[in-house]
Amino acid sequence: MHLPTRRLGQRVLHFQELDSTNTLALAMADEPENDGVVVRADQQAGGRGQYGRTWTAPAQSSVLLSVLLFPPPRLRRPVLLTAWAAVAVCETVWRVAGMQAKIKWPNDILVQGKKVCGILIEQRNTGRAEQPLAAVAGIGLNVCQSAEWFAQAMLPQAGSLCSLSGAQLETQCVADALIGRLDEEYDRMLEGDTHTLEACWKWRVGLLGKVVKIELAHETRTGRLLEVAFDQVVVQTEDGERSQWTPEQIRHIDPA
Numbered sequence: 174m175h176l177p178t179r180r181l182g183q184r185v186l187h188f189q190e191l192d193s194t195n196t197l198a199l200a201m202a203d204e205p206e207n208d209g210v211v212v213r214a215d216q217q218a219g220g221r222g223q224y225g226r227t228w229t230a231p232a233q234s235s236v237l238l239s240v241l242l243f244p245p246p247r248l249r250r251p252v253l254l255t256a257w258a259a260v261a262v263c264e265t266v267w268r269v270a271g272m273q274a275k276i277k278w279p280n281d282i283l284v285q286g287k288k289v290c291g292i293l294i295e296q297r298n299t300g301r302a303e304q305p306l307a308a309v310a311g312i313g314l315n316v317c318q319s320a321e322w323f324a325q326a327m328l329p330q331a332g333s334l335c336s337l338s339g340a341q342l343e344t345q346c347v348a349d350a351l352i353g354r355l356d357e358e359y360d361r362m363l364e365g366d367t368h369t370l371e372a373c374w375k376w377r378v379g380l381l382g383k384v385v386k387i388e389l390a391h392e393t394r395t396g397r398l399l400e401v402a403f404d405q406v407v408v409q410t411e412d413g414e415r416s417q418w419t420p421e422q423i424r425h426i427d428p429a
Contacts, residue, residue: 178356181209190216194239195311202297202307213238236314236348243305252420254294256374258310261354270338276377278426287332290314316344388425
Protein backbone atom coordinates (compact mmCIF):
# COMPACT_ATOMS: atom_id res chain seq x y z
CA MET A 174 0.00 0.00 0.00
CA HIS A 175 1.21 3.52 -0.81
CA LEU A 176 0.05 6.90 0.51
CA PRO A 177 0.54 10.30 -1.16
CA THR A 178 3.00 11.51 1.48
CA ARG A 179 6.40 13.15 1.19
CA ARG A 180 8.54 10.99 3.49
CA LEU A 181 6.51 8.62 5.69
CA GLY A 182 3.98 6.02 4.60
CA GLN A 183 4.97 5.71 1.00
CA ARG A 184 5.21 2.03 1.95
CA VAL A 185 2.63 0.70 4.38
CA LEU A 186 2.84 -2.98 5.35
CA HIS A 187 -0.59 -4.05 6.63
CA PHE A 188 -1.11 -7.36 8.48
CA GLN A 189 -4.15 -9.02 10.01
CA GLU A 190 -2.17 -9.94 13.12
CA LEU A 191 1.35 -9.42 14.42
CA ASP A 192 3.07 -10.06 17.69
CA SER A 193 4.12 -6.40 17.72
CA THR A 194 4.36 -3.76 15.01
CA ASN A 195 7.36 -2.27 16.82
CA THR A 196 9.19 -5.60 16.79
CA LEU A 197 8.78 -5.99 13.02
CA ALA A 198 9.72 -2.38 12.33
CA LEU A 199 12.89 -2.71 14.42
CA ALA A 200 13.76 -5.91 12.55
CA MET A 201 13.70 -3.89 9.32
CA ALA A 202 16.22 -1.37 10.64
CA ASP A 203 19.17 -3.17 9.06
CA GLU A 204 18.25 -1.58 5.74
CA PRO A 205 18.30 2.26 5.67
CA GLU A 206 16.14 2.20 2.53
CA ASN A 207 13.28 1.20 4.83
CA ASP A 208 13.27 4.75 6.18
CA GLY A 209 9.65 5.91 6.45
CA VAL A 210 8.08 2.44 6.26
CA VAL A 211 4.86 2.09 8.28
CA VAL A 212 3.90 -1.28 9.77
CA ARG A 213 0.20 -1.72 10.60
CA ALA A 214 -1.73 -4.57 12.20
CA ASP A 215 -5.43 -5.17 12.80
CA GLN A 216 -4.51 -6.99 15.99
CA GLN A 217 -1.39 -7.52 18.12
CA ALA A 218 -0.66 -10.62 20.18
CA GLY A 219 2.16 -9.00 22.12
CA GLY A 220 1.76 -5.25 21.87
CA ARG A 221 3.79 -3.40 24.47
CA GLY A 222 3.82 0.00 26.09
CA GLN A 223 6.25 1.96 28.21
CA TYR A 224 7.93 0.36 31.27
CA GLY A 225 7.04 -3.15 30.06
CA ARG A 226 3.28 -2.66 30.06
CA THR A 227 1.10 -4.51 27.54
CA TRP A 228 -1.30 -3.05 24.99
CA THR A 229 -4.34 -5.12 24.02
CA ALA A 230 -7.33 -4.37 21.79
CA PRO A 231 -9.98 -6.36 19.89
CA ALA A 232 -9.26 -7.03 16.22
CA GLN A 233 -9.84 -4.05 13.90
CA SER A 234 -10.85 -1.80 16.78
CA SER A 235 -7.71 0.34 16.93
CA VAL A 236 -5.03 1.93 14.83
CA LEU A 237 -1.93 -0.12 15.65
CA LEU A 238 1.09 1.10 13.74
CA SER A 239 4.81 1.70 13.92
CA VAL A 240 6.90 4.09 11.84
CA LEU A 241 10.55 3.29 11.11
CA LEU A 242 12.82 6.34 10.91
CA PHE A 243 16.51 7.11 10.49
CA PRO A 244 16.43 10.64 11.94
CA PRO A 245 19.43 12.96 11.84
CA PRO A 246 21.32 13.28 15.15
CA ARG A 247 19.56 16.52 16.14
CA LEU A 248 16.15 14.80 16.03
CA ARG A 249 17.03 11.58 17.87
CA ARG A 250 16.16 12.79 21.36
CA PRO A 251 13.29 10.76 22.87
CA VAL A 252 11.46 13.94 23.92
CA LEU A 253 11.39 15.21 20.33
CA LEU A 254 10.21 11.93 18.85
CA THR A 255 7.58 11.42 21.55
CA ALA A 256 6.32 15.00 21.16
CA TRP A 257 6.19 14.58 17.37
CA ALA A 258 4.06 11.45 17.60
CA ALA A 259 1.86 12.80 20.41
CA VAL A 260 1.09 16.09 18.70
CA ALA A 261 0.30 14.28 15.45
CA VAL A 262 -2.17 12.03 17.27
CA CYS A 263 -3.83 15.01 18.98
CA GLU A 264 -4.22 16.87 15.69
CA THR A 265 -5.62 13.74 14.04
CA VAL A 266 -8.18 13.29 16.83
CA TRP A 267 -9.37 16.85 16.22
CA ARG A 268 -9.48 16.33 12.46
CA VAL A 269 -11.42 13.03 12.43
CA ALA A 270 -13.53 13.29 15.59
CA GLY A 271 -13.72 17.01 16.42
CA MET A 272 -12.42 16.51 19.97
CA GLN A 273 -9.54 18.24 21.72
CA ALA A 274 -6.92 15.89 23.10
CA LYS A 275 -4.30 16.42 25.79
CA ILE A 276 -0.89 14.85 26.33
CA LYS A 277 -0.40 13.07 29.65
CA TRP A 278 3.32 13.12 30.24
CA PRO A 279 5.15 11.56 28.63
CA ASN A 280 3.37 9.45 26.05
CA ASP A 281 -0.37 9.01 26.66
CA ILE A 282 -3.16 10.88 24.89
CA LEU A 283 -6.31 11.77 26.82
CA VAL A 284 -9.72 12.82 25.52
CA GLN A 285 -12.29 13.94 28.08
CA GLY A 286 -9.94 12.55 30.74
CA LYS A 287 -9.89 9.08 29.18
CA LYS A 288 -6.79 7.45 27.72
CA VAL A 289 -7.30 6.82 24.00
CA CYS A 290 -3.72 6.36 22.86
CA GLY A 291 -0.30 5.23 23.97
CA ILE A 292 3.04 5.86 22.27
CA LEU A 293 6.27 3.87 22.51
CA ILE A 294 9.55 5.18 21.08
CA GLU A 295 12.33 2.61 20.67
CA GLN A 296 15.76 3.08 19.15
CA ARG A 297 18.25 0.65 17.71
CA ASN A 298 21.96 0.98 17.04
CA THR A 299 23.27 -1.75 14.76
CA GLY A 300 26.86 -1.08 15.79
CA ARG A 301 27.96 -0.30 12.25
CA ALA A 302 29.51 3.14 11.87
CA GLU A 303 28.25 3.59 8.33
CA GLN A 304 24.63 2.89 9.28
CA PRO A 305 22.55 5.57 11.03
CA LEU A 306 20.71 4.90 14.25
CA ALA A 307 17.11 3.78 13.73
CA ALA A 308 14.07 4.90 15.69
CA VAL A 309 10.60 3.37 15.77
CA ALA A 310 7.50 5.22 16.88
CA GLY A 311 4.78 2.79 17.93
CA ILE A 312 1.23 4.14 18.27
CA GLY A 313 -1.88 2.43 19.59
CA LEU A 314 -5.01 4.56 19.13
CA ASN A 315 -8.41 3.30 20.28
CA VAL A 316 -11.03 3.95 17.62
CA CYS A 317 -14.09 1.67 17.67
CA GLN A 318 -14.35 0.06 21.12
CA SER A 319 -17.59 0.71 22.97
CA ALA A 320 -17.88 2.09 26.50
CA GLU A 321 -19.29 -1.30 27.49
CA TRP A 322 -16.16 -3.05 26.23
CA PHE A 323 -13.93 -0.88 28.43
CA ALA A 324 -16.19 -1.55 31.42
CA GLN A 325 -16.05 -5.31 30.86
CA ALA A 326 -12.29 -5.16 30.38
CA MET A 327 -12.02 -3.28 33.70
CA LEU A 328 -10.43 -0.28 32.00
CA PRO A 329 -12.52 2.59 33.41
CA GLN A 330 -9.84 5.17 32.61
CA ALA A 331 -9.74 4.30 28.90
CA GLY A 332 -11.96 5.24 25.96
CA SER A 333 -12.10 5.27 22.19
CA LEU A 334 -12.80 7.96 19.63
CA CYS A 335 -16.18 6.44 18.83
CA SER A 336 -17.26 5.89 22.45
CA LEU A 337 -16.36 9.46 23.41
CA SER A 338 -17.55 11.33 20.33
CA GLY A 339 -20.55 9.24 19.27
CA ALA A 340 -19.20 9.32 15.72
CA GLN A 341 -18.88 6.30 13.44
CA LEU A 342 -15.24 6.03 12.40
CA GLU A 343 -13.28 3.44 10.44
CA THR A 344 -9.79 2.48 11.54
CA GLN A 345 -8.47 2.64 7.98
CA CYS A 346 -9.55 6.27 7.55
CA VAL A 347 -8.15 7.23 10.95
CA ALA A 348 -4.86 5.44 10.18
CA ASP A 349 -4.49 7.24 6.85
CA ALA A 350 -5.17 10.60 8.50
CA LEU A 351 -2.66 9.87 11.25
CA ILE A 352 0.09 8.81 8.86
CA GLY A 353 -0.50 11.95 6.83
CA ARG A 354 -0.19 14.11 9.94
CA LEU A 355 2.95 12.31 11.10
CA ASP A 356 4.44 12.94 7.68
CA GLU A 357 3.60 16.66 7.77
CA GLU A 358 5.05 17.14 11.26
CA TYR A 359 8.19 15.13 10.52
CA ASP A 360 8.82 17.02 7.29
CA ARG A 361 8.61 20.30 9.21
CA MET A 362 11.14 19.02 11.75
CA LEU A 363 13.56 17.94 9.04
CA GLU A 364 13.31 21.43 7.54
CA GLY A 365 14.58 22.80 10.86
CA ASP A 366 11.32 23.95 12.50
CA THR A 367 11.00 22.34 15.92
CA HIS A 368 9.57 25.52 17.50
CA THR A 369 6.09 24.88 16.11
CA LEU A 370 6.15 21.35 17.50
CA GLU A 371 7.40 22.58 20.88
CA ALA A 372 4.61 25.17 21.13
CA CYS A 373 1.91 22.64 20.24
CA TRP A 374 3.37 20.08 22.63
CA LYS A 375 3.53 22.59 25.49
CA TRP A 376 -0.11 23.60 24.92
CA ARG A 377 -1.27 19.98 24.71
CA VAL A 378 0.49 19.10 27.98
CA GLY A 379 -1.57 21.93 29.47
CA LEU A 380 0.06 22.20 32.90
CA LEU A 381 2.11 25.40 32.60
CA GLY A 382 1.59 27.63 35.65
CA LYS A 383 -0.09 24.88 37.66
CA VAL A 384 1.12 23.09 40.78
CA VAL A 385 2.37 19.69 39.70
CA LYS A 386 4.00 16.55 40.99
CA ILE A 387 7.23 15.61 39.18
CA GLU A 388 8.15 11.94 39.32
CA LEU A 389 11.85 11.31 38.76
CA ALA A 390 13.71 8.01 38.79
CA HIS A 391 14.37 8.06 42.54
CA GLU A 392 12.30 10.90 43.99
CA THR A 393 9.16 13.00 43.59
CA ARG A 394 9.09 16.79 43.68
CA THR A 395 6.14 19.19 43.92
CA GLY A 396 5.95 22.80 42.77
CA ARG A 397 4.56 25.27 40.27
CA LEU A 398 5.47 24.46 36.68
CA LEU A 399 7.24 27.52 35.28
CA GLU A 400 8.53 26.13 31.99
CA VAL A 401 8.03 23.13 29.73
CA ALA A 402 10.45 23.04 26.83
CA PHE A 403 12.58 20.58 24.93
CA ASP A 404 15.71 21.79 26.73
CA GLN A 405 14.37 22.10 30.28
CA VAL A 406 11.45 21.68 32.67
CA VAL A 407 11.44 24.21 35.54
CA VAL A 408 9.48 23.96 38.80
CA GLN A 409 9.33 26.44 41.69
CA THR A 410 8.49 25.22 45.21
CA GLU A 411 6.48 27.16 47.79
CA ASP A 412 9.68 28.50 49.40
CA GLY A 413 10.80 29.96 46.09
CA GLU A 414 13.44 27.37 45.24
CA ARG A 415 13.69 26.51 41.55
CA SER A 416 14.64 23.12 40.18
CA GLN A 417 15.10 22.11 36.59
CA TRP A 418 15.60 18.92 34.64
CA THR A 419 15.77 17.77 31.06
CA PRO A 420 12.53 16.19 29.87
CA GLU A 421 14.21 12.77 29.58
CA GLN A 422 14.89 12.80 33.34
CA ILE A 423 11.18 13.03 34.16
CA ARG A 424 8.99 9.94 34.24
CA HIS A 425 5.65 11.63 34.91
CA ILE A 426 4.17 15.08 35.47
CA ASP A 427 0.72 15.15 37.10
CA PRO A 428 -1.43 17.85 38.68
CA ALA A 429 -0.63 17.99 42.39
